[in-house]
Amino acid sequence: MLEQGVPKLVDHDARRRAVADALLRVVRRDGIHAVSVRTVAAEAGTSPSALRHYFATQDELLAFAMLALLARTGDRVRSLLGNRTGPAGALSVLEEVLPVDDERRDEVQVWLAFVTRSLTEPSLRAIADEAEAAVRSAVEVAVGLAGGAPADVDPTYHLVDGLALHGTLWPHRYPPEHVRAVLVAHLAGLAG
Amino acid sequence: MLEQGVPKLVDHDARRRAVADALLRVVRRDGIHAVSVRTVAAEAGTSPSALRHYFATQDELLAFAMLALLARTGDRVRSLLGNRTGPAGALSVLEEVLPVDDERRDEVQVWLAFVTRSLTEPSLRAIADEAEAAVRSAVEVAVGLAGGAPADVDPTYHLVDGLALHGTLWPHRYPPEHVRAVLVAHLAGLAG
DNA sequence: CCCGTTCTCGCACAACTGCGCTATCAAAGG
DNA sequence: CCTTTGATAGCGCAGTTGTGCGAGAACGGG
Numbered sequence: 001m002l003e004q005g006v007p008k009l010v011d012h013d014a015r016r017r018a019v020a021d022a023l024l025r026v027v028r029r030d031g032i033h034a035v036s037v038r039t040v041a042a043e044a045g046t047s048p049s050a051l052r053h054y055f056a057t058q059d060e061l062l063a064f065a066m067l068a069l070l071a072r073t074g075d076r077v078r079s080l081l082g083n084r085t086g087p088a089g090a091l092s093v094l095e096e097v098l099p100v101d102d103e104r105r106d107e108v109q110v111w112l113a114f115v116t117r118s119l120t121e122p123s124l125r126a127i128a129d130e131a132e133a134a135v136r137s138a139v140e141v142a143v144g145l146a147g148g149a150p151a152d153v154d155p156t157y158h159l160v161d162g163l164a165l166h167g168t169l170w171p172h173r174y175p176p177e178h179v180r181a182v183l184v185a186h187l188a189g190l191a192g
Numbered sequence: 193m194l195e196q197g198v199p200k201l202v203d204h205d206a207r208r209r210a211v212a213d214a215l216l217r218v219v220r221r222d223g224i225h226a227v228s229v230r231t232v233a234a235e236a237g238t239s240p241s242a243l244r245h246y247f248a249t250q251d252e253l254l255a256f257a258m259l260a261l262l263a264r265t266g267d268r269v270r271s272l273l274g275n276r277t278g279p280a281g282a283l284s285v286l287e288e289v290l291p292v293d294d295e296r297r298d299e300v301q302v303w304l305a306f307v308t309r310s311l312t313e314p315s316l317r318a319i320a321d322e323a324e325a326a327v328r329s330a331v332e333v334a335v336g337l338a339g340g341a342p343a344d345v346d347p348t349y350h351l352v353d354g355l356a357l358h359g360t361l362w363p364h365r366y367p368p369e370h371v372r373a374v375l376v377a378h379l380a381g382l383a384g
Numbered sequence: 385c386c387c388g389t390t391c392t393c394g395c396a397c398a399a400c401t402g403c404g405c406t407a408t409c410a411a412a413g414g
Numbered sequence: 415c416c417t418t419t420g421a422t423a424g425c426g427c428a429g430t431t432g433t434g435c436g437a438g439a440a441c442g443g444g
Contacts, residue, residue, distance in 0.1 A: 031312030116308045120223030162354025
């Protein structure tokens with residue numbers, strides 16, 4: 001097979017990311033049950049056939065989108081890791097995984113839909129486990145920055161995700177100020 | 193309209209509850225996205241048409257099932273309220289809403305699926321809000337029993353639901369012993 | 385027995401789903 | 415120009431969805 005004429009028209013990876021973003025928007029707006037080849041294609045502005053050219057099956061699409069979301073949040077956390085110290089640094093790290101503004105709340109909402117579905121969708125389990133480990137390690141770092149002991153990690157971790165859950169499901173009862181206040185009080189208790 | 197001949201063949205409410213239980217089993221086993229008139233009817237051992245005789249629309253069915261789940265948990269909590277005191281009483285109250293055994297874990301899993309969907313399904317919002325208030329009031333009672341102050345309610349509430357989330361999504365990382373241990377340690381801190 | 389009511393069933397419809405197939409289009413090398 | 419190859423569009427198929435509609439079974443009162 002002599003390679004003659006190698007048309008590489010579009011950026012494959014960029015296209016896959018764009019489709020994944022479209023899927024995340026659909027999950028955010030209409031829920032994960034509204035995700036289908038057609039709805040995501042419409043959101044991405046293409047046809048279902050074009051979409052299928054980049055993702056063989058819809059499970060593959062879902063998994064890719066979840067990994068993209070995970071990578072995005074992970075990158076944000078890692079970019080903070082070097083230049084933040086003390087309790088203030090702990091706070092800014094944890095704010096990356098908490099619904100402290102609209103963008104973060106959207107992410108948590110999508111994350112919640114994904115992990116909930118992963119309970120009955122074996123193909124998503126591994127990614128959900130990975131996400132769990134990522135959030136947990138962020139909490140470990142934060143507890144260290146706040147001057148806490150290893151034994152403080154578990155309670156802090158549960159508190160953080162409880163805050164994420166409540167702040168996302170009932171944002172007007174638990175708005176960003178509330179989330180931050182509870183978190184600050186808890187972190188202060190770790191140092192003493 | 194003379195009422196003559198009033199055949200009351202089946203217990204209407206009992207039938208509705210049986211159907212709701214079937215729906216909860218489907219959510220637990222296959223996820224909420226697998227809920228359909230036909231799957232629930234099959235699980236309940238009847239035909240889709242018979243099911244539609246008790247629930248006009250499927251939104252009505254979903255709402256009824258969620259209310260049934262809420263009532264069941266609420267009854268369990270209320271039955272404990274009179275005869276339990278102190279930190280041990282607080283623990284037993286909170287265990288009713290935490291995944292400390294298979295039955296409770298199933299309930300939390302279904303609850304999680306419901307509230308997640310309620311984010312994009314307006315017809316479920318009111319019920320989700322009610323469920324939130326119920327869990328929160330249980331935590332308020334528990335904090336009181338444990339000798340905590342009103343300011344302890346928020347952190348405890350977030351911790352409890354974070355524990356519920358982690359214990360349900362990753363049960364082998366956060367088994368019942370872990371859930372109980374974290375909770376006991378937290379409650380002990382409230383009294384001091 | 386019959387009658388009225390409740391209940392149950394099965395069918396049908398239109399809309400949707402994932403997915404496969406084929407035809408067309410765009411760009412690059414000859 | 416033509417050819418090759420990736421990208422896209424469209425159609426169709428079989429299955430599932432919610433929801434109507436009509437026929438008939440089950441049962442209580444007369």
